[in-house]
Amino acid sequence: MVALPVVRASNTALVQSHPLVVVFVGGTSGIGEYTIRALAATHGDQGKGLRIHIVGRNAAAAKQTIAYCRSVCSRGQFLFVKANDLSLLKDVDRVCAEIVRLEEKETAPNGGKPSLDLLVMSQAYFPLLFQPRKGTYIIPCLLTSQTPHHAHPHPDFVHD
Numbered sequence: 001m002v003a004l005p006v007v008r009a010s011n012t013a014l015v016q017s018h019p020l021v022v023v024f025v026g027g028t029s030g031i032g033e034y035t036i037r038a039l040a041a042t043h044g045d046q047g048k049g050l051r052i053h054i055v056g057r058n059a060a061a062a063k064q065t066i067a068y069c070r071s072v073c074s075r076g077q078f079l080f081v082k083a084n085d086l087s088l089l090k091d092v093d094r095v096c097a098e099i100v101r102l103e104e105k106e107t108a109p110n111g112g113k114p115s116l117d118l119l120v121m122s123q124a125y126f127p128l129l130f131q132p133r134k135g136t137y138i139i140p141c142l143l144t145s146q147t148p149h150h151a152h153p154h155p156d157f158v159h160d
């Protein structure tokens with residue numbers, strides 16, 4: 001297992017090297033919530049920029065997490081994207097479209113395109129949900145990330 005100081009040093013180097021746009025699915029409690037808090041605290045006021053989309057159902061929990069994140073990372077952007085039931089494809093589609101819309105709104109004024117650096121999924125693992133959605137929505141955004149640390153989705157999820 002990688003030693004904790006090594007993990008912390010790597011995380012610090014990441015937030016201090018590139019602005020990051022991150023999506024947390026299942027970010028309103030448990031692993032997702034704590035990872036969001038740790039990422040915001042690691043970024044603090046020294047990082048290069050941070051925008052986090054928190055996907056979950058519990059708006060009150062998201063509000064508390066966002067308040068904490070703003071207290072430790074004043075320049076970060078923390079957005080709640082409300083899910084209803086991500087076991088339903090129509091909700092997956094709606095949430096993904098909303099994230100892309102929010103990213104287009106952020107990037108269009110500078111002539112940029114939506115780009116996601118990290119996708120963290122802790123709501124559970126629903127592999128079948130993504131097979132019919134090859135090449136759509138947020139996977140193309142992940143592939144435009146300029147950071148060397150971004151996730152490489154499995155090829156099956158990329159090509160139509």
Ligand SMILES: NC(=O)c1ccc[n+]([C@@H]2O[C@H](COP(=O)([O-])OP(=O)(O)OC[C@H]3O[C@@H](n4cnc5c(N)ncnc54)[C@H](OP(=O)(O)O)[C@@H]3O)[C@@H](O)[C@H]2O)c1
Pocket residue numbers: 025026027028029030031032055056057058059083084085086087122123124125
């Ligand atoms: N905790 C552990 O030690 C551990 C260890 C190994 C594996 N895991 C696995 O890791 C995953 C996350 O664990 P956790 O402890 O962080 O769980 P958790 O505290 O229950 O968090 C689950 C998150 O997923 C969201 N969510 C759940 N079902 C959803 C649905 N149908 N539609 C939309 N959002 C949904 C919840 O949203 P709301 O709260 O807003 O409703 C919440 O944000 C689980 O699959 C778990 O089995 C956990």
